[in-house]
Amino acid sequence: MKKISLSVRNDNNYTSNMKILVCISQVPDTSTKIMLKDNDTAVNTQGTTYIINPYDEWYALIRALELKENGVATDVHLITVGKADTEPVIRKALALGGDEAVRIDADSVDPYQTANYIADYAKTVGYDLVLCGKESIDYNNGSVGVMIAELLDADYIGFATNIQVEGTTATVKREIEGGEETDLVNFPVVIACQKGVAEARIPNMRGIMAARTKPLNVVTPTASAAVTAILSYEMPPAKAGVKMVSPDNMDELVELLHSEAKVI
Amino acid sequence: MSVLVLVEHTDGNIKKKSFEAVQYAAEIAKKTNTTATALVLGTIADSELENLGTYGVQKVLHVADKKLDELHARAYASALIAAAQKEGSKIIIALHDINGKAVAPRVAIKLKAGLVSGALSYPDLDKGFVLKKAVFSGKAFAFVNITSDVKVITLMANSFPLAPGSGKASIEKLDITFGDKDFGIKVKSVDKVTGEVSLADAELVVSGGRGMKGPENWGLIEDLAKELGAATACSRPVADAGWRPHHEHVGQTGGTIRPNLYIAVGISGAIQHLAGVNGSKVIVVINKDPEAPFFKAANYGVVGDAMEILPKLTEAVKKFKQHK
C-alpha cells in the first residue's frame, strides 16, 4: 500500500490542516432498466450509463467543497473502490471539485471488504472528517460508512441533514424517527449525508478542465477477504391490474396499503 | 450459540417492528437448531419484556443502563458484542432502520462477520446462508450469501406478518461496562417534527382534482393527509383555478413526484397529470367515474363520491395507527 504523508497528531489536538475524505461510488444512472444475464447471476451492464452516487455527489462532496471554500478544510480528497472503468466517474467528481482522487484498484462487491480498503488507505493519510452518502442507489446497504468508522475507531452519524464544523467539533443534525436530532461530535468522525446537507451543483467549465490535471492515484489494496457474495438476482413480479376496493370498506384499503403494498 | 436479536423500544414500549425482528430471529433459530435471545437496552419494564416470549425468544437479556435509552451506536454495538460473546451467538439480527443501520455494521466489523442489510427473507441454508434483499432502489432483488462464520442481518420491516404464539422467555439482567468512546456523541437537542411535509420529499401524498368540486372541500384532503403524515398536491385545473397554491400542482407542466403512496382524489388521470406522478410506488385512485383513465394506472381504486369516501378513509387510517 502506497503511503502518503502522515499528519502529525497528538492526543489532544488535531492538526491545523483539516483533511476531508469523500467516499465516491459509481452507480448506474437512475433511469437504467435493470436486466439480468448469465442465468440471472449477473446484471447486464452493456450500454449502462454510470453516474456518481447521487447522495455522494450532491451532499457529501458538495459539503466537503463548501467547507474548503469557507476556509474550514484545507484538503478534500476523493476515494473510490473500483476498477479502471470507474475513472470517468471519478473525474466527474473531480470536475465538481476536490484536490485529488484515489482509486483503490479492486471491485467493490462486499461492504466489509470495501470498508477495509478505504479505512486502510485513510489510516495512511489521517483524515479528520470522512463524508459519504447515506447509501448507494445500487445496493442500498448504507453500511460502508459505519464500517469505516469502526475500523478508524471513530464516531459515525448517519442520515445527516446539516453539518457545521468548528475547530475539531462537528454539529450535525440527523434524521431520527419522527423528527430531528442535533448532535455534537469530535473528530475523527464519519458522516453519511442526505438531503439538506448541501445543494447539488453543476460542474462548470473551469472545473471540467481542471479534472484532467488533478491527481488520480491508483492504489493496490492490501488483501482483504469478502464475507458476502451475491449469488443471483431476481426481477420483481409484473404489475398486476388495479385492485378495486368498495367505498364502504376503507379499513380493507388501509390494510392492503399496509400489508400488501407496504407503503404505510 | 443462540441467535441474538436487538430489540428497540420507545420510552419502554417495544416497537412493532422489533417484534417482527424477534419473530424473525426465532424462526431462524428453529431452522438452525438453536435458541433465540433478545437483547434489550435501556429503561423498560419487565412486564413489557415478557411480551417478547410470545414471538419465540427463549431468553431476554436486559441491560438496564438508562444511558442507553437513546441511540448511542457504539454503546449499542458494544452491548451486542458482549451479549453475543456471552451467548456464543453466530447469528445477530437488528432492524434495517436508522438505529439498526448505525449498529449492525460495527458489530460486523468487530466480529469479522458478513452483513446483509435489508433482508426480506429467511436464510436459505441449502445454498449456504443466503438472504434476499432489494437492490437498485427496488428495481430488482439480490440473493446474498454470507460466507463468514458469524452472520449479521438487518431485517427490512414489514417483510413478514406478525404471528404471536404463547411462549415465555426468561429475563436476565446484564451489566456492561462501557468506555468513554461508547458515548462519544453528545445529543444537543431533539426536535420531534409535527409540521407540514414538503411535497418533493414526501413519501405519502394525497392529491385532489376537479372532482373535489371546490376549495371549500379541501379540508377533507388535508385531514387525510394529516392523519397519514402526508403532503398535499393537486392537478393543474385546480391550481389554475386558484383553489390550491401552484407549488402543489403535479403533472407534465407542474411538479414531478415519486412518493411511495399517491392517493389521487377526483382526478381523471389525464396523461399530463400521470407524467408527474407515474413514478409513485403505489397509486390509489378515488373517483366517482368508473371509466376514469386514472384507474388504468392505479394499484388500488375506489369508485364513489370523494366527499363520502375521504372521511371514511381518514377514520380507517386513524384506527390503523392507533393499533400499530
Place this chain on the structure above:
Amino acid sequence: MNDTEAVKAIKGGEFLIRETPAESVFIPEEWNEEQLMIAETCTNFLAQHVTPNLARIDEQEEGLMPHLMDEAGALGLLSISIPEEYGGFGKDFKTSMLVTEKLGAGHSFSVAFSAHTGIGTLPILYYGTDEQKAKYIPKLASGEWKGAYCLTEPSSGSDANSGKARAKLTDDGKHYILNGQKMWITNAGFADIFTVFAKIDNDENLSAFIVEKTFEGITLNPEEHKMGIKGSSTRQVFFNDCKVPVENLLSERQNGFKIAVNILNLGRIKLGGGTIGASKEVISTAINYANEREQFGRPISKYGAIRYKIAEQAIKTYASESAAYRASENMEEATAHLIETGMDPIKAKLKGTEQYAIEAAIIKVNASETLNYVVDEGVQIYGGMGYSAEAPMDRSYRDSRINRIFEGTNEINRMLTVDMMLKRAMKGELDLMGPAQKVAGELMSIPDFGGSEEETLFSKEKKYIAGFKKAVLMVAGSAVQKLMQQLGKEQEVLMNLADMLIELYVAESTQLRVEKLVGMRGEEACKEQLDIMRVYVNDAAEKIFKSGKEAINSFADGDERRMMMMGLKRFTKTEDFNTTQARRNIAAKLIEENKYCF
C-alpha cells in the same frame, strides 16, 4: 495534418466531385470524456434553470433572461471558444457546436445565448483591434456585458447592404454620428453592447460600429409580439444622433458587409447545431407521450402510423447531425492547417470557416427543415393535446418556425449554395467542369453494368451516392451551359439544384458516419443506424430525382431533355427494399429506449 495531407483533404464544395474516406470524418459517437462532461453541464443547466421556467421566460419576466445568461456565464458556457487571453476556455469548434446543440433545447434561452455568443460577440473578436478586444471581449465572455447585433432594418432584410442607417464623422473627427432604425434585434432589451451596421456618408457598402448602450441617442421600441420564442427579447432599436467614438469603428470602413457574411458562415452552421439539439428533445418528448397515451386499449406507440413519424423524425435528425459535425470538423481542420502555415489564428479561423461556407448554408437549410418536420409531427403525435397551449408541443412548434427565416432565409441560403459552388468553379477553385464533362461523356456511352467489385456493407450506398453526384453535375453543368448568365434569374432552377446538393451532402454524410461507426462498434451494434442510412439514401434518391426532373424540364427539351432524363434515372436508381420494415426497426428501438437514442 501535414501539407500533403492538406492537399489531399477535401476542400469546401469538393464533396461533389471527390470521395471522402469514412475514417476522415468526425462523428458524434467520438466525443471524448471531457466533451461529454461539458454536454452534461449544458443539459443540467437547462434542466435546472431553463426548463422549469419556460412559461416565465416566455412572459419575459423582468430580469429573468439576463439572469439566466449570468448563470450560464458562471458555468463558463458563454466563453467556450473565446481565447484564453480574453478569459475564455479556447475550446475547439466542435466543442462549441456541441454546447450550442445541447443548449438548443432551451427555446427562447437558446436564441438569446446564440445571439450573444455568436453575432453579439464574434464581430468584435474577429475584427476588433487589440484595444477593442481587450475592452469588450472579457466582459462579453463572462456575461457581465450582453451583446446584440444590429444589421436588419424594416426595409432591408435579405438585402442587407441596402440598409439606410448612416454614420457621419463629426467636424472634430472624434465621433461618428449614427442615425438609423434597426429591426428584429435579439437581446436588445438587455444588451450592453450593440454591433451596428451603417453606411458612412455616401459609401456603397456598410461599415460596422461597436455601440455601447450608454452612448446617447439610443431608444428602443417595446418588445415585438412574436409567434414564438416569445421569451427572446426582440425590439426595434433607434439611433438618433447617437455619438460613437471613432475608436469604435470595427475593422475598415466599408468592411461591414464582409464582416456580416463571415459571421453568418459560423452562425449558419451553429444554427444547424441548435436546431439538431431542439429536434432531439422534441423527439424524446413525443416518444414519451406515445408510450403513455393509450387509445383502443394500447399505447399509440404501438401503431404503425405513429411509428412511421417517430422513425422519420429520428432519421432526419441523425442525418442532419451527421452533416453538421462533418462540416464542423472540416472547418476546424482547415483552420488548423492555415495556422500551421503561419497564418494569424483569427484570419485562419475566418478563412477556414469560409472554406466551408457552402456546407454551412446546406446545414442551415437542412437542419432547420428537419426541425420543422420534427415539431410538426410532434404536434401530430400529441393529437389534441398537441394543439393545447398547456402541453409542450405548442411552444416547440411556434419556437421552431423562426429558424427557416433568420440567419439568412432558407431561400437565400439555397441560392447561395449554388451560387458559391458556381463562383468557385469560375474562379478555378473548384473543378466542376472536368467532372461535369466526364458525366456528359458517360451519358453518351453505354452504361457500365459492371458489378465485379466486391460487395461490402456499404458498397450499394456508396454507388448510389456516386450516382447522385453525377446527377447534380449533369443538371448543373447543363443548366450553366444553357442558361449562362441567366441562371441567376432562374431561381426555380437554383432551388432545384440546391435541393439536389443538400440531399447529396446529407446522404453522403450519413453514409460516412455509419460506415465509421460500424468500424468502431461492429455491425451488430449498429443495426438501427444502418437502417437509418439505407432509408435516408433511398429517400434522397427520390428527392434528387424529383428536383432534377423539374430542373431539366424547365430548361431542356427534345433529345437533350430525353438524354438527361435517362441519365437522371440511371444516376438516381436504387434497389428496392422494404423501407417500412426498416422504419419499424428504427422506431422499435426509439420506443424501447423511450427517447432519442442515436
